[in-house]
Amino acid sequence: MSEGLFDEGLFGAETEQKAGEKLAENAPLAVRMRPRSLEEVVGQQHLLIAGAPLRRLVEGAAPASVLLYGPPGTGKTTLANLVSKATGRRFAALSALSSGVKEVRAVIEEARRRLGRSGEATVLFIDEVHRFSKTQQDALLGAVEDRTVLLVAATTENPYFSVVAPLLSRSLVLQLRSLDDDDIRSLLRRAVSEERGLGGSVGLAEDAEEHLVALAEGDARRALTALEAAAESAASNGAAEIDLATVESTVDRAAVLYDRGGDQHYDITSAFIKSIRGSDVDAALHYLARMVEAGEDPRFIARRLVVHASEDIGMADPTALQTAVAASQAVQFIGMPEGRLALAQATIHLATAPKSNAVIAAINAAMSDVRAGKGGPVPPHLRDGHYAGAEKLGNAKGYRYPHDKPEGVLAQQYAPESLLGRDYYEPTPRGAERALHDRVPKLRNIIREED
Numbered sequence: 001m002s003e004g005l006f007d008e009g010l011f012g013a014e015t016e017q018k019a020g021e022k023l024a025e026n027a028p029l030a031v032r033m034r035p036r037s038l039e040e041v042v043g044q045q046h047l048l049i050a051g052a053p054l055r056r057l058v059e060g061a062a063p064a065s066v067l068l069y070g071p072p073g074t075g076k077t078t079l080a081n082l083v084s085k086a087t088g089r090r091f092a093a094l095s096a097l098s099s100g101v102k103e104v105r106a107v108i109e110e111a112r113r114r115l116g117r118s119g120e121a122t123v124l125f126i127d128e129v130h131r132f133s134k135t136q137q138d139a140l141l142g143a144v145e146d147r148t149v150l151l152v153a154a155t156t157e158n159p160y161f162s163v164v165a166p167l168l169s170r171s172l173v174l175q176l177r178s179l180d181d182d183d184i185r186s187l188l189r190r191a192v193s194e195e196r197g198l199g200g201s202v203g204l205a206e207d208a209e210e211h212l213v214a215l216a217e218g219d220a221r222r223a224l225t226a227l228e229a230a231a232e233s234a235a236s237n238g239a240a241e242i243d244l245a246t247v248e249s250t251v252d253r254a255a256v257l258y259d260r261g262g263d264q265h266y267d268i269t270s271a272f273i274k275s276i277r278g279s280d281v282d283a284a285l286h287y288l289a290r291m292v293e294a295g296e297d298p299r300f301i302a303r304r305l306v307v308h309a310s311e312d313i314g315m316a317d318p319t320a321l322q323t324a325v326a327a328s329q330a331v332q333f334i335g336m337p338e339g340r341l342a343l344a345q346a347t348i349h350l351a352t353a354p355k356s357n358a359v360i361a362a363i364n365a366a367m368s369d370v371r372a373g374k375g376g377p378v379p380p381h382l383r384d385g386h387y388a389g390a391e392k393l394g395n396a397k398g399y400r401y402p403h404d405k406p407e408g409v410l411a412q413q414y415a416p417e418s419l420l421g422r423d424y425y426e427p428t429p430r431g432a433e434r435a436l437h438d439r440v441p442k443l444r445n446i447i448r449e450e451d
Contacts (some may be wrong), residue, residue, distance in 0.1 A: 354431025
């Protein structure tokens with residue numbers, strides 16, 4: 001009795017099978033459409049090619065504990081189930097959100113009893129293992145070490161930061177990738193047509209399909225959950241097809257006029273940057289929201305902010321670049337949707353900052369001269385003098401050390417002869433650059449001994 005309602009002797013095999021079928025019928029669409037074999041798995045081909053560790057594991061060869069690291073909805077639970085089926089092992093699952101050391105030890109003890117009694121091994125799947133404390137993770141070590149259980153653990157966080165070293169050393173770490181648009185599209189079409197899915201009971205309009213693909217953002221579970229809700233809404237209204245309006249009303253997220261691969265992509269990005277450059281913080285936030293809602297890669301948005309921080313703000317607010325870089329790192333560290341907060345903060349900072357294009361003007365002017373062949377030899381007193389024979393060549397002779405002067409600056413030639421007196425950086429009188437607007441000409445006068 002303690003081992004569950006479906007133990008032999010309580011219900012016959014036929015009753016158990018019928019109960020299982022009933023449960024499957026009532027399961028969410030995302031569960032019903034879970035791949036039953038490797039052939040049904042979409043994405044993750046880098047881990048499933050012939051001879052790859054995960055394929056060998058799923059096919060029942062070379063059993064080893066694994067840590068599956070990747071975004072939500074990429075198939076971590078599915079792969080754990082496939083490993084269990086392929087190896088003929090019992091499947092047990094724990095969630096780090098609701099399980100503690102007591103539950104972990106209970107599962108391990110049951111696995112040990114089964115192994116000793118019938119030789120049946122256990123695949124232990126632990127979802128969100130990064131949420132386990134060190135003590136909870138340590139409780140797994142012995143069972144993993146002696147293979148009482150074959151551990152398949154899933155995490156959305158980098159396991160090298162969130163999983164204890166002894167458990168890492170006993171496991172293969174495999175990184176799963178977000179599904180691409182074609183993968184999601186394939187899943188949606190399969191769910192609409194297959195009997196275990198919607199069984200062709202309703203159609204899916206092309207624009208509704210594209211909206212579901214955009215909503216998914218690489219997450220299969222999210223796509224199928226939204227499809228199921230839209231299908232139920234269409235059925236309740238007697239509609240034979242799920243249209244865009246049904247998807248929008250069901251998932252409460254409007255389709256955004258934005259094509260990540262077409263003109264809208266470039267137009268919205270251009271408007272975003274020009275709004276920041278023009279210091280219109282509200283318009284900038286609007287275009288940011290459109291990109292985020294349309295599923296634009298947040299790393300792309302972050303890269304544009306980093307570029308803009310130097311191109312259009314520069315030394316007028318040197319902290320703008322720091323904010324943009326921090327936003328980029330935050331997006332990679334925490335992902336979406338929370339990453340939108342860092343992107344919004346950086347957008348607000350950059351849009352409201354004083355503007356200067358002096359940095360890009362300076363480097364472009366310098367590169368233009370280089371490309372035009374303007375340069376010449378490095379002045380001898382600036383050349384490296386730290387090797388044998390340098391002194392005989394006259395290198396480093398006559399170099400004057402600026403720190404010998406109280407001001408930290410002195411008269412000395414730095415530029416090649418052909419570029420003496422050439423000015424590249426022209427500070428503006430805006431923001432923090434105002435101080436440089438006054439200081440740079442004074443520095444040039446001292447260095448060049450000009451009056």
